[in-house]
Amino acid sequence: MVMVTVHELAVEKGSTTGVKLACASSKPARGGSASGARWYVAQTHPRSEHLGQSHLERQNFRGFIPRFKTTRRQARRSVTVMAPLFPGYIFVEFCPTRDRWQSINGTVGIKHRVGASQGRPTPMPASAMNAIFERCDGDEVKSLVPDLRVGDQIRITRGPFSDQLAAIESLDHSGRVRVLLDILGRATRVEVPLRSVGPA
Numbered sequence: 437m438v439m440v441t442v443h444e445l446a447v448e449k450g451s452t453t454g455v456k457l458a459c460a461s462s463k464p465a466r467g468g469s470a471s472g473a474r475w476y477v478a479q480t481h482p483r484s485e486h487l488g489q490s491h492l493e494r495q496n497f498r499g500f501i502p503r504f505k506t507t508r509r510q511a512r513r514s515v516t517v518m519a520p521l522f523p524g525y526i527f528v529e530f531c532p533t534r535d536r537w538q539s540i541n542g543t544v545g546i547k548h549r550v551g552a553s554q555g556r557p558t559p560m561p562a563s564a565m566n567a568i569f570e571r572c573d574g575d576e577v578k579s580l581v582p583d584l585r586v587g588d589q590i591r592i593t594r595g596p597f598s599d600q601l602a603a604i605e606s607l608d609h610s611g612r613v614r615v616l617l618d619i620l621g622r623a624t625r626v627e628v629p630l631r632s633v634g635p636a
Contacts, residue, residue: 472531474559475500477550478540483590485520488545492528495539500527502568504577504634507594514598521577525550527565532557584633594632601636602626 480488489499502521507514527547530537537557541548551558572578584590588604592615602615607626614632616623 446471472533473529473535474531474562475527475529475565476537476557476559477552478526478528479547480526482524484545485526486545488526488543491544492540492546495536495543497537498529499538500529501575502572502577503575504593506634507598509598512629514595516594518576518588519542524577527560528625537555583628584613589636590633591636592617592628592632593634595628597628602633 478488485501487566489501492499503518504521505516506519507516507610509515528549530539530540537549540546549557584604584607586604586606590602590604590613592598592600592602597617600617602617604613605616606614608614612627614625614627615633617626618624
């Protein structure tokens with residue numbers, strides 16, 4: 437399965453948190469620029485990704501929040517919403533030798549920067565950021581799971597079985613996936629469009 441593991445996403449105090457990512461072509465500047473700017477990660481307060489992004493941009497930082505479409509149940513009906521791919525995190529672009537990046541920690545909506553080495557922030561690998569951008573359109577993730585295999589665990593993101601975990605039983609070339617879904621304790625076969633599945 438071709439996935440990008442952004443293992444540096446939450447490197448803090450010597451610990452490593454792995455986050456599996458598969459996005460689809462954005463172009464907020466590829467993993468760095470001639471000005472020396474790189475992409476870094478900041479943790480936000482709960483459900484404050486866009487609040488943090490707004491206040492970062494007021495300080496001339498560029499923020500990036502990959503989002504994907506998903507279906508949720510609200511008031512007995514299904515609604516399509518844009519959800520952050522990495523809840524509680526935002527990518528921030530800056531040059532550590534030019535920009536006043538210390539102010540990020542005091543920004544409304546931001547909890548703290550993630551990753552540091554000898555007092556300096558740790559950037560995301562350029563290859564990891566490029567892999568994200570290549571699979572996004574703007575900040576919207578167009579393909580959560582680019583390559584699937586029989587037996588993979590996925591999450592249904594749209595329709596009546598939204599947010600349910602399932603195992604892939606078969607794939608076809610028409611863009612549909614047959615999955616095994618646990619319904620009331622019984623394994624049930626269901627066919628769903630490829631666009632309606634995401635990472636487990």
